[in-house]
Amino acid sequence: MGMKSLSRRRLVTAWGGGMLAGLAGVGPAGAQAAYPTKPVKIIVPFPAGGATDIIARLMAQKLTAALGQTFIVDNKPGAGGNIGAALVAQSAPDGYTLLMGSPGTHAVNAHLYDKPGYDGIKDFEPISLVVKAPNLLVVHPSFPPRTLAEFIDYAKKNPGLSYGHTSNGGTKHLAGELLRLKADINLVPVAYKGSAPMMADLIAGHLPVAFDDLITSLQHVTNGSLRALAITGLSRWPSVADVPRVMELGGAFADYDVTAWYGLVAPAKTPIAYVDKIHAVIVDAFKDKALRDDLYAKGVEPIGSSPREFQAFIAEEYKRWGEVVRRAGIKMT
DSSP, rough: OOTTTOOOHOOOHHHHHHHHHHHHHHHHHHHHOOSSSSSEEEEESOTTTTTHHHHHHHHHHHHHHSSSSSSEEOOOOOOOHHHHHHHTTTSSSSEOOOOOEEIIIIHHHHHHHHOOOOTTTEEEEEEEEEEEEEEEEEEOOSSOOHHHHHHHHHHHHSSEEEESSTTTTTTHHHHOOOOHHHHHHOEEEEEEEEHHHHHHHHHHTSOOOEEEHHHHHHHHHHHTTSSEEEESSSSSOOGGGTTOOOGOGGGTTTTTOEEEEEEEEEEOOOOOOHHHHHHHHHHTTTTTTTHHHHHHHOOOOOOOOOOHHHHHHHHHHHHHHHHHHHTTTBBBB
């Protein structure tokens, strides 16, 4: 899958590194040091208002302030993230078109679609895993089950229960499919074009159950419009500490972990100097305790990984979710 491309570029010899250092102020290398010299687009392959969009806009603000050029968020939704991701994959590797990637675009769609239009690994240069975020299993307040165990029992007695999610192959969809497999229940996924319309239907009582990002569903749980039955990550979350993890059911659920993540990538062959410059801004931004505390309060965990760490993380996610997609029998055309 081409997972060695970035490593090869970074593992230069001491001699080659010295040559590059000697040329750092000459011609193209000097131009790299000045990057960016014009506005930069961050493509979000999902609708405005969702978690990917929220994180992209936060990063755009930080990058704009730090680098002196405007970073513009441009939403290009469609086909589970494939439209926006393909656009970036086919863009010039000049540092002026970036992608806020997710598990769908980089770890799932290759298994889900016959022709996604890009290779989530070969066609991109990882910059940084920005944040991670668990999902919540949320229900309308009138929904009878009060716990996850009661929900599973209810689903067994009411086969064909619908649950909402916002992207075929995204973590919210996979959270439902993994729960279906482990609990041996019949759940029917209903895909929405974004969190906003899904939350509207759920709050209105038109949809009984949904998996949604903590960052977009937390406010509705806090104000009582929705009730949370479980959280899909490895840990309970401080702001909803009474909501148990799915894995707390034990047994087949002991290894249940569905965590969304959002990370910046550039087209393959983007100069490493540009990649490192953007990565450095993200790391520096996350040194701000107030920002970190605000992100945790909103339902996301700041990460700021290195490009190499992000590359390895994508490889692990690609393998893990490929297995779940195969087991669940999910396929898109």
